[in-house]
Amino acid sequence: MSQLFRLIFRIRNFLLFVILELISFWLIVKNDYYWEVSFFNTSNYYAAKTLEASNYVKSYMNLGNVNEQLVKENAELKKAVTAMQQLKGREGDYYKVDSAFAQRFEFKVAKVVNNTVNLSKNYLTIDKGKLDGIEPGMGVICPQGVVGQVMQCSDHFSRVYSILHADFNVSSEVKNKALRDKSDKALGIAKWGGLNPRVIDLTTIDRFKPIKQGDSVMTSEQNVIFPSGTMVGKIRKLSAKQDQAFFDIEVELATDFQNISYVYVVNNKLKNEQEKLEESTKVEVKK
Template sequence: MSQLFGILYRIRHFFMFLFLQIACFYLISKNSVYWDVTFFNTTNTAVAKSLKISQNVRKFMNLGKVNDQLAAENKKLREELSKSHELVALKEIGYKPDSMMAGRFNFLVAKVISSTENLTDNYITLDKGTKDGIKPGMGVICPQGIVGQVMSCNENFSRVSSILHSNFQVSSEILGKKLRKEEVTALGIGKWGGTNPRIMELTTVDRFKPVSKGDSVVTSMQNSIFPPKIMIGRISKISASPSEAFFDINVRLSTDFSSLVYVYVVNNKLIDKQSQVEAKPVN
């Protein structure tokens, strides 16, 4: 304690100088209108900047909560959009589905905790597992498009085989002005080529179909794990030789795997019943 008092005694002149400086500024501001206004404006500016910094810090701290809320809201919108696509697509062929068929897909929000994109077979790890209702075989999408399929999971985590995998295939449909005008459907199989993480190959598309560069490629109605009309990407290249029956098509993927944060795990509530029917032997 005596050492502390000794230090304060040795710097007593500094405290005296500081006190006199504050007193001088006070007297100047009170006896001069110009300095009073200047001091007032300077103080207000400093306070305003401090409040702005404090507000920005609070916003940054709340970003995680805001993102969680947005992901939950998007989940609800996804379910409504999926149901709408089912109804519209089936009405076009004159079939009226029941409510169970139209609303068979629901979604679970999950967060990506690790992923790869430069391997031959790429995987993604999610922070949700069986206790959250996730099962192997479920599809996975994100706000930009399709992501992959759940391969395995435990109580707390799930491993997803992304579309950047040598064994992944997805039934796809091309949407374009010429196709709509001629009322033609163009279906194909999407498969990653194994090199560019932004390009997928689209095969088995009839080369007499009126498809064009820039047309959208989405999931088709012939998917059991993905809802219809989920974005896959856009056609970036089309070619075909006269001797071939199908186009060679490159699709630029809409999903950027380097920036995945939130995904939606797709649950087809009728998948078990569909599998039972498909597994029955044909007499």
Template sequence: MSQLLGLLNRAKYFFLFLFLEIISFALIRKNNLQWDVNVFNSTNAVAANTMAATYKAKEYLYLKEENLSLANENLSLREKVVAFEQGEGRPDSFYKVDSIYAERFDFQVAKVINSTTARNKNYITIDKGLLDGIEPGMGVMGPRGVVGQVMSCSQHFSRIYSILHDDFRVSSEVINQNLRESGQTALGLAMWNGLSHDVVKLGTIDKFKKVAVGDSVVTSSQNLIFPPNILVGKIKNVSTPDNGAFHDLDVTLATDFGGLTYVYVVSNRLVDEQLNLEREDENE
């Protein structure tokens, strides 16, 4: 007890100072309205910043669910757009598309859990597999355009070789006003040359077809795994060798493979029927 009293005796001036400070602040607040307003505003500012930080933290925590919700919504819209485009056919054509053929493509959302972009053969791994109805050979697209094709599947995962793979080819078509007005179709094969992770080559486009920088390159109707008119990219550079029959085209990819989060696996319900018929014809 004597030690406690001794400690208080040694600190008595500190406690006296603290007591006088409290009295001083109380008198200032009571007699100075501006100071009271400033304290009130500062307190409100701190509270507002704290609430804003808390809201941003909640937004981040729910971002995964929000992205998945948007991916599913985009999936529904994509299905409707593809079915509509396939049912309409070309505007200048008299041909009427069969409804079963128009609705032959199904889509399924999957999440990217691993990917590469810096190799000659780049792959993507997704969180859907055989148990989800995914099979090798199915096409894969992203929110912005073509991604690749399913290579192999386990029960719960699938491996995709992306368009950034030197073995992948996709039948493509150049779209522009000149070709449309002249009734021409500019078909070619888009393939990666291994030089850049955002540029592919488009070959076998006749040099007499009028194409230009900025023209859109989309999947053609001669695709088994993709619906027509899915964006591949836009023409970045056009050169035509004097002794060649085709344009040399560089195409900037629509898909950002470095930031790919969700993809859509495309299933063509009529692919087996078409392939079986074509094999029968080849065997004759």
């Protein structure tokens, strides 16, 4: 405390000068209308700028919470849209989809906490696990398209097979107007070739199907873990030799795995029922 007093005593002349300057400025402002108005306008301007900067900083600091709220809202919207798409069925088809079947998909939001793209077998780690209702075998998508499948779970985290995994493949379908007009389907298997993390191969597409560069590739109705119509990517290159039965197709992935932040874990509530039935049928065939 004594040091503070000694400091004030040493700069007493400077402090007296500052105080007198402030008093002089206040007297000028109070006794001169022009200066009063100028001071009022200037102080309001800087106060507004300070408030604007403060609000900008608060908004920036709150972006994380805003993003989490948005992805949760998107999950609910995706559930509703998926149910409507599944219920609609194919255009012109007499078959009517059961509402329980159409609403079988649920979506849970998760954040990506680790991700690889430069291996032959790539994985993601997400911040949701068994305690959040996540189970091995569930599909994983993002707003852009297919991501992968849950491989393993702990209480709070899950390990996900990326679509950029040598052992993972997705039943896919090419969509375009020519196929719709003919009521035809171009079904194939999307599988990563192990090189470019932005490109995946599409195999077993009949070379006589009317498909072309730029056509959309989506998950087919033969998926158990993904809703049909989930984006896989777009055809960027296709070719076929005379002696080949199928196209050689390269698909540019819709999902950018190098910039993925949030995902939706897909729960097909009827998956176990379907797989149990199919497994029992296989046992009967073997007999």
